[in-house]
Amino acid sequence: MKKLLVTGGAGFIGANFVHYWMAKYPADKVVVLDALTYAGNMANLDSVKDEGNFTFVHGNICDQALVEALLIEQGIDTLVHFAAESHVDRSITGPDAFIETNIMGTYSLLKAAKKVWLDGKSILEGHRFHHVSTDEVYGTLLATDPAFTEDTAYAPNSPYSASKAASDHLVRAYHHTYGLNVTTSNCSNNYGPFHFPEKLIPLVVTNILHNKALPIYGDGQQIRDWLYVEDHAYGIDLVLQNGRVGENYNIGGDNEWANIDIVKTISKLVEQEFIKNKALATRFPNAKAAIEQNTESLITYVKDRPGHDRRYAIDATKTNNELGYQPKESFETGIAKTVAWYLDNESWWQSVMDGSYQNWIAEQYSST
Ligand code: NAD
Ligand code: DAU
Secondary structure, eight states: OOEEEEETTTSHHHHHHHHHHHHHOTTSEEEEEEOOOTTOOGGGGTTTTTOTTEEEEEOOTTOHHHHHHHHHHTTOOEEEEOOSOOOHHHHHHOTHHHIIIIIIIHHHHHHHHIIIIISSSSOOTTOEEEEEEEGGGGOOOOTTSOOBOTTSOOOOOSHHHHHHHHHHHHHHHHHHHHOOOEEEEEEOOEESTTOOTTSHHHHHHHHHHTTOOEEEETTSOOEEEOEEHHHHHHHHHHHHHHOOTTOEEEEOOSOEEEHHHHHHHHHHHHHHHHHHOTHHHHHOTTOHHHHTTOGGGGEEEEOOOTTOOOBOOBOOHHHHHHHOOOOSSOHHHHHHHHHHHHHHOHHHHHHHSOHHHHHHHHHHHHTO
16 A cells, blocks of 8 residues: 655646546545645545545645645655646746746655655665656757657756756756655656646637637647557556656557647547537637537637747557556547546636636737
8 A cells, every 4th residue: 555645636637637547546545735735626526526536725835844744744755746837938038937836846856755764763675756747848959850769868948948958867866966866757748637727738629618719829830749648647557556766657558649630639629529519608608609610710829938849759569568468448439538527527727717827818919
């Protein structure tokens, strides 16, 4: 039986991981530590919040004393670190929070883990610090380049990816220097339920339902490698169970798409849902283009993201071979499930698209 501390467990991937873990390992104890920034939402944990083996702690990962107390009082043996500022566009307009949470926050967690697990009266054998990272630390690829492996040199290009790269290096150093039992996973773009609607896929679905423009940065030919979020949770599970301490593992779905094609695919799927289910036109009367079956008319090319990485692609051969990892969801089924989830969960996305998000969007577009 494990006792997990999950940082950032009220965010998109963290919450999906908590659902996955509690369903698969019902005897384990799960403590979530989350600062509930604009991206964290208690509604994401609604279905587990009353379980006896679940505890939510509202707090900041930069609060070392709080983390030390949690590790001791809750008897934590496994820390799974998701908490981060995660949106590249926000890192361009306001990098400070990324440096603070992603670098200083990770450093603070490492110090707490070292103090409690290694420097106490006795070393906690079998402890694990798992760091959730991204493919963005590897930089960008040309169309003909091979996909990123764990040996690809780090070359982060945005303040977000630079802050994640710095945190990866700190995690590595705490293993090599102090012997902390760490693992790191570098994953490609996730999609699925609870994805905050500032990110491309949920933004496209919710904008169609509001009959708003679908903004395509630059020429729309940038490529991302999309993975259903539960398959990310499954990959982390395998790393926690059988991954070698001190190692990095790439997690990805071998599923590259140009942005413009993703947007067109989602537009088509929403249109098909409106044909299948006539009640949607009544529930979403503003979704004029979906009702009239011409959602592609909403596609609008806008100014490119500064420093926009052209292509990401993950080579997960090491994780496949060593840990037997294979994604379970196909893109066809995963994206259909995701679109259906957003159509069924209007109250969720309406509630997260509150004042702070709208203000940020307004600021961003007024400055371009
Ligand atoms: P998210 O922005 O949806 O959620 C981040 C969570 O962290 C939120 O609940 C937020 O409240 C919390 N948080 C932020 N700052 C905090 C702090 N200082 N203290 C405590 N909690 C804090 O992010 P996500 O998309 O779920 O990403 C989770 C992790 O996975 C991140 O580390 C990200 O870099 C990594 N990742 C994301 C993707 C992706 O496609 N979204 C892909 C690969 C890796
Ligand atoms: O690759 C993993 C990364 O994926 C994670 O580390 C990040 O936390 C996560 O946010 C995601 O980063 P991206 O920048 O790739 O995701 P985003 O959804 O913001 O954008 C996906 C692509 O779509 C990217 O090329 C930018 C483009 N885009 C995005 C938005 C929001 C648009 O063209 N229009 C948009 O409005």
